[in-house]
Amino acid sequence: MSSNKETTVDFPQTENKKQILLQTQNLSLLVGERKLLSNISLTVSKGEIVTVIGPNGAGKTTLLRVLLGLIPANSGSIFKKPKLRIGYLPQKVSVDPILPLSVSRIMNLTGNFSSLQIENALEETGVDSLKNKPVFQLSGGEFQRVMLARALLRSPELLVLDEPVQGVDYMGESELYNLIGNLRKSHGCGVLMVSHDLHVVMASTDRVLCLNQHICCEGQPEDVSRHPEYLRLFGLDSGSALAIYSHHHDHTHHLSGDLQEE
């Protein structure tokens, strides 16, 4: 918590201000006595993938909700590019089999898109063959791809993705992250996403914010993965995840997970 100075974000210079899609300054959210978000300053620019990581209960989803305007913040400011088009993929959408909805139908729940537009969007995420399938029969990966296609329909300038690989099998995870990376290129949009594990998103993100109510540390994924604040936050329960990058290790763990001096 003593690293407040390190967490200050470098705000982009004024000359590329038009490239900024979303920027917050000292955003805080209090619910009752509990501080859910504290002094969050972040920036997402055009064509950039920013990933927010943090343990369960760190306030990742809450942060997205505040950014989307679903919950008002208590203090701080949010700047959005005027008329910013956002494509949103929320966490844990589940469809009960009692509701007979087809894929093409959920594409049009709040918009009026033509059959061709829907087909194109589904094709882009590789699920055009599922157009007439009932939603409750989709696998986790298929469903997330449909939801991504749904977000693309609004020709978004910013994609906001809350745990986009949840319910997706291990092989599908990196494919989905590749797809998100490709969409960023083909649509030139910015991406702000939430994830709970760094090692999978590492390859496909430009910048990582490590969140635990406040921003503990941020930067390039490789730097964050070595940052003491990051290790402290994840050291206790993700020793196995870090082991994949054993070449990064300059320390060892006790069985309890605490750092051990060498």
Place this chain on the structure above:
Amino acid sequence: MMFLDDFFWRAVIAGMGVAIVAGPVGCFIVWRRMSYLGDTMAHSALLGVAFGIFLEVNLMLGVFVVSLTVAVLLFIFQRQKQLANDAVLGTLSHASLALGILLISLMVWVRIDLMGFLFGDILAVNLVDLYWIYGGGFLILLTLLWLWRPLLAITFDNELAQAEGVSVLRVQLVFMLLISAVIALSMKIIGILLVTSLLIIPVSAARRFSRTPEQMALGGIIIGMASVGLGLGASMQIDTPSGPLIVIAAALFFFAANLFPLRKF
């Protein structure tokens, strides 16, 4: 119209009207998993009857106002998330039913057929009720038509709908208003304790044969009307309260429908 002088045909016409409205509204109750909420609102209806008698206003109006009040109370409780939803529903449901029975029992100066209110009474439907059912029913369907898309969107996902510009709170409140209205209109035919069954059983049976939300609503209307017809006919034959027989007919449709495979696309 001569046949409107016959209490049986009045009941049939009233019941058909109620089934037409119950189908589409019932769909959303099932999709949004609100059947226990519907139950709670219906149980509070007896309190509405008591107020209606006491204040000498139309009983349907009393029921509508009280069940809407209970719904809004529940809504506030839910948003505060202080207590388990289930516990709040159970408490309000039985407290309001008990209070209703108590008040009606205390009003010794009016002769009230409690059984009729609880389980439905086809003898009770008069011409004024028919105006209410068809006039009110028309308004309910019109409102639901206007609400259909946003309601479907928030049923799929609340937050997504909100992020895409649906005013979730308003849609939820208007929908509760619709449920209260349906309960008020159906009370005489099917009875307070059984009202929710007409909302959920026919549409659940229709799910088997439906590919779209609209087909399910339409199927619910058809199965609901058939249940009302069979139930009222049987009620006439064996001289019992109408509500239970309508529910049994609907349940038979439900079980029969479940012999068919779920319709794939």
